[in-house]
Amino acid sequence: MNAPLAPAPAEMPADLPPTTVVVGHPLIQHKLTLMRRSRTPANEFRLLLREISMLLAYEVTRDMPTELIEIETPLTTMQAPVLAGKKLCLVSVLRAGGGILEGMLEILPAARVGHVGLYRDPVSLQAVEYYLKLPRDISERTAIVLDPMLATGNSAAAAVSEVKAAGCQSIKFVCLIAAPEGLRTLHEAHPDVTVYTAAVDSHLNDHGYIVPGIGDAGDRIFGTK
Numbered sequence: 001m002n003a004p005l006a007p008a009p010a011e012m013p014a015d016l017p018p019t020t021v022v023v024g025h026p027l028i029q030h031k032l033t034l035m036r037r038s039r040t041p042a043n044e045f046r047l048l049l050r051e052i053s054m055l056l057a058y059e060v061t062r063d064m065p066t067e068l069i070e071i072e073t074p075l076t077t078m079q080a081p082v083l084a085g086k087k088l089c090l091v092s093v094l095r096a097g098g099g100i101l102e103g104m105l106e107i108l109p110a111a112r113v114g115h116v117g118l119y120r121d122p123v124s125l126q127a128v129e130y131y132l133k134l135p136r137d138i139s140e141r142t143a144i145v146l147d148p149m150l151a152t153g154n155s156a157a158a159a160v161s162e163v164k165a166a167g168c169q170s171i172k173f174v175c176l177i178a179a180p181e182g183l184r185t186l187h188e189a190h191p192d193v194t195v196y197t198a199a200v201d202s203h204l205n206d207h208g209y210i211v212p213g214i215g216d217a218g219d220r221i222f223g224t225k
């Protein structure tokens with residue numbers, strides 16, 4: 001019998017939407033623990049996020065189709081696999097999505113990139129959009145929407161809605177930490193979107209922050225607090 005990649009944290013809620021993929025790889029879990037520490041400085045935080053993003057890229061692309069082409073090695077010809085099917089578009093939710101985008105682009109250098117600028121109103125916790133730029137051919141691509149934090153889920157749902165409004169029908173969402181509330185909200189709004197996350201934390205506090213979480217992802221990446 002195969003052992004699980006990493007033990008599930010004891011407090012992981014059992015009733016997660018079926019579209020949730022928790023990437024429990026020990027390397028990711030170790031690096032995430034370093035990121036959570038409040039004394040980890042911005043430069044280390046950014047580097048760890050970049051490294052985890054590369055590992056998440058591996059998981060989110062696991063089902064990408066391949067086809068065989070004929071190539072010549074120095075010894076002979078052979079049928080060898082290459083990526084086939086829809087090309088990718090990475091969609092970064094500003095600001096903090098940029099931290100994941102960097103690592104993903106290392107693994108997926110040919111991907112197109114879109115940006116959705118959103119901030120969360122601190123009182124209503126609703127997402128407020130201030131920027132949108134998506135590739136023209138996004139309807140022909142699989143979009144991977146990137147944001148480290150899925151808290152209430154309002155920002156993720158709004159970003160996915162914009163990608164859908166641009167005609168894209170194949171969408172995945174990648175984050176670092178999700179709250180159960182956010183997973184449920186995103187699933188209700190967009191049941192067709194699979195969420196890849198390194199962790200599902202306990203709950204949201206009264207200000208909509210994920211507990212135990214990592215704090216404000218944008219501020220920790222850019223050192224703005």
Ligand SMILES: O=P(O)(O)OC[C@H]1O[C@H](OP(=O)(O)OP(=O)(O)O)[C@H](O)[C@@H]1O
Nearest residue numbers: 094095096119120151152153154155218
């Ligand atoms: O699930 P939600 O409740 O919508 O919260 C998550 C959002 O909050 C953070 O962004 P923030 O609004 O802090 O903007 P920033 O990236 O510019 O700091 C985070 O990067 C998400 O976009």
Ligand SMILES: O=c1cc[nH]c(=O)[nH]1
Nearest residue numbers: 151209210215216217
């Ligand atoms: O915990 C949280 C919630 C929303 N946004 C963040 O950056 N962190």
Ligand SMILES: [Mg+2]
Nearest residue numbers: 216217218219
């Ligand atoms: Mg922020």
